[in-house]
Amino acid sequence: MSRAAAISTTGSAGGRRSAGGAGSALSLVAKDTPQKDLIRHIKNGLAFAELESLSAATGQAISELAPHVGIPLRTLARRKSAGKLSMEESERVVRLAGLYEKAAGLFGGDVAGARLWMSQPKKALGGETPLEYAGTEIGAREVENLIGRLEHGVFS
Numbered sequence: 001m002s003r004a005a006a007i008s009t010t011g012s013a014g015g016r017r018s019a020g021g022a023g024s025a026l027s028l029v030a031k032d033t034p035q036k037d038l039i040r041h042i043k044n045g046l047a048f049a050e051l052e053s054l055s056a057a058t059g060q061a062i063s064e065l066a067p068h069v070g071i072p073l074r075t076l077a078r079r080k081s082a083g084k085l086s087m088e089e090s091e092r093v094v095r096l097a098g099l100y101e102k103a104a105g106l107f108g109g110d111v112a113g114a115r116l117w118m119s120q121p122k123k124a125l126g127g128e129t130p131l132e133y134a135g136t137e138i139g140a141r142e143v144e145n146l147i148g149r150l151e152h153g154v155f156s
Contacts, residue, residue: 045091102147
């Protein structure tokens with residue numbers, strides 16, 4: 001079993017969510033994993049395979065995802081050979097996976113729709129794409145808020 005089965009993300013309201021149910025490949029999560037385990041995994045650095053799993057689940061090449069989790073392409077090759085991400089990179093991978101999961105939920109589990117939505121500029125995000133805007137924790141929270149407004153029918 002990969003570490004992905006032991007990792008969990010939580011929604012902004014604190015409840016665990018999964019677009020595809022328990023074991024959703026998009027989320028890198030197990031619904032019943034305690035937050036302390038997630039924190040420990042992030043601090044220890046996720047396996048490079050987690051980024052590969054996110055790439056496979058979203059249909060986006062690792063080279064496309066890497067800049068959005070703050071990994072320059074030259075560093076990407078080193079991370080792959082080492083088989084491990086840094087703590088900061090791990091946290092951003094988990095954050096991005098959570099956003100993709102929420103976006104897929106917005107589209108009824110349609111990952112292709114979520115990928116398209118995440119890559120198109122949004123007026124509510126100052127003309128940036130959700131992927132670009134989510135480069136910081138504050139930006140990611142804004143993307144989560146936008147998804148929440150759209151889920152509740154609030155024009156944004």
